[in-house]
Amino acid sequence: MTITMPSDCKYSVDTELVHVEGNEDQYHASSVPIYQSATFKQPCLEHMGKFDYTRSGNPTRSVLQVHLAKLMKAKHAFVTSNGMSALDMILRCCKSNSHVVAGNDLYGGSDRLLSFNQRQYGFKVDNVDTSDLAAFEAALRPDTNLVLIESPTNPRISICDIRAIVKITRSKAKDALLVMDNTMLSPVLCNPLDFGYDIVYESATKYLSGHHDLMGGVIATKSDEIAKSVFFNINAMGAAMAPFECFLLLRGIKTMGLRVERAQQNAIEIAKFLKSKGLQVNFPGLDPDAKSTAIFYSFARGPGAVMSVFTGDVEVSKTIVNTTKLFEISVSFGAVNSLISMPAYMSHASIKKEVRDARGLSEDLIRICVGIENVDDLKADLENALAQANFKQN
Ligand SMILES: *Cc1c(COP(=O)(O)O)cnc(C)c1O
Numbered sequence: 206m207t208i209t210m211p212s213d214c215k216y217s218v219d220t221e222l223v224h225v226e227g228n229e230d231q232y233h234a235s236s237v238p239i240y241q242s243a244t245f246k247q248p249c250l251e252h253m254g255k256f257d258y259t260r261s262g263n264p265t266r267s268v269l270q271v272h273l274a275k276l277m278k279a280k281h282a283f284v285t286s287n288g289m290s291a292l293d294m295i296l297r298c299c300k301s302n303s304h305v306v307a308g309n310d311l312y313g314g315s316d317r318l319l320s321f322n323q324r325q326y327g328f329k330v331d332n333v334d335t336s337d338l339a340a341f342e343a344a345l346r347p348d349t350n351l352v353l354i355e356s357p358t359n360p361r362i363s364i365c366d367i368r369a370i371v372k373i374t375r376s377k378a379k380d381a382l383l384v385m386d387n388t389m390l391s392p393v394l395c396n397p398l399d400f401g402y403d404i405v406y407e408s409a410t411k412y413l414s415g416h417h418d419l420m421g422g423v424i425a426t427k428s429d430e431i432a433k434s435v436f437f438n439i440n441a442m443g444a445a446m447a448p449f450e451c452f453l454l455l456r457g458i459k460t461m462g463l464r465v466e467r468a469q470q471n472a473i474e475i476a477k478f479l480k481s482k483g484l485q486v487n488f489p490g491l492d493p494d495a496k497s498t499a500i501f502y503s504f505a506r507g508p509g510a511v512m513s514v515f516t517g518d519v520e521v522s523k524t525i526v527n528t529t530k531l532f533e534i535s536v537s538f539g540a541v542n543s544l545i546s547m548p549a550y551m552s553h554a555s556i557k558k559e560v561r562d563a564r565g566l567s568e569d570l571i572r573i574c575v576g577i578e579n580v581d582d583l584k585a586d587l588e589n590a591l592a593q594a595n596f597k598q599n
Pocket of ligand 1: 287289312315388422
C-alpha cells in the first residue's frame, strides 16, 4: 500500500519524511548535528545572533520543528519534553475557569492533567462520548474554550467523526480552541489541521520516534497567534525538547513511512487472523460494511497498528499475555517491536473499576500493538499463546 500525502504537499510522504530542510551547518553535514550547547555567544553587545539560550531556541531543535511543521501540514511546530508537557503547554493557553469539552476515553495521562486543571484553575471539564455527535453537541456551550478529542481512542478503538466535530464546534462554540491528539495515527495517516483543527499534538514517544529510545511531544498549528502563546509557555515553563532528543527524533522520523506502512500491513493480517479464531477484535475498518469504517476513512489513510481484543475470560487473557514471546508485555506503542498488554492491569489500572466498566474497559481486554517483524512469526506466536490458554471459539 502506498501512502500519499494530500495534494498541497510537494512530494509523497515517504519523500518528505526523508528530506530535511533548513540544516545550516557550516560543514554541510548530511545528518543534522547535535548542538549540545546551553548558550550561544552574541556577535557583539548590540546584536543578539539567531540563538542565545537553548531553553528559548537551539539549531537542532529548529530544524526538527521546521521538518515537523511540514509533515503535520502546519505553519508552526514546537517540540516538548514529552506528550504530556505538550498538552500542558496547550492547556496553559486557556484562562482560569475555562469550559472544556473532551472525549470520555482519553489517554489516562490527559485525563489526569485535565483533572489537575479542574482542581487548580477551576476548569469545568465535560467528558462525552465523542462518537455520539448529539451528546457532543449537547455538551458544547457558546462560551466553551477548548475541545479535546482523540480518534480512534485507545484501547477501545472508538472512532469519532473528526470532520463533524469541527463543523458542530464552529457553529455552537465558535471561539473554542479545537485540539486533537493524533498520537494513534501519526502524520503519516492523518493530518487534522487540514480539517480545521486549531492545534494538533502528538506524543513523539510513539510512532514519530519509533524505537522507544526517547520521550517527546509535538504541537503544531497554522495560527501565528496560537504559536505565539504556545512558544511563550514553552519558553517560560522550560518544556522544550533537549538537543540530543531532537537529533534522535530527526533520525527516527526518516523511517516513519516504512515503519507505519509495514506495522499496519502486519496489523491488518493479525486482526483478521484473531477474528478468524473467534476473538472479538477492535480495529479500524475490520468490518467493511460498518458505518464507522466510512467515517474513519473520511479522515485517515489507514487503520494504524494498534488493536484490542476481548477473550471473554480474564484467565485466558492473562495466559495469552504471559505466553507470547515476540509480543513483549509493555505499555506504550508505536515502536518497531510488537507489544501486548492488559490495560485494566497496566496503563488504565489507575482508573476506578466502575469508570473502567462504564467505558467498556473490561478486565479481559488485551491491547496488541503490532511492530514490523515478520508477520508469520507474529501469527505463530499468537497461535501458540491461544493454544496454551485453551482459547475456544464460541
Ligand atoms: C503516550 C500518549 C500520550 C502521552 O505522551 P508521553 O510522551 O507519554 O507524555 C498522549 N496521548 C496519547 C494518545 C498517548 O498514547
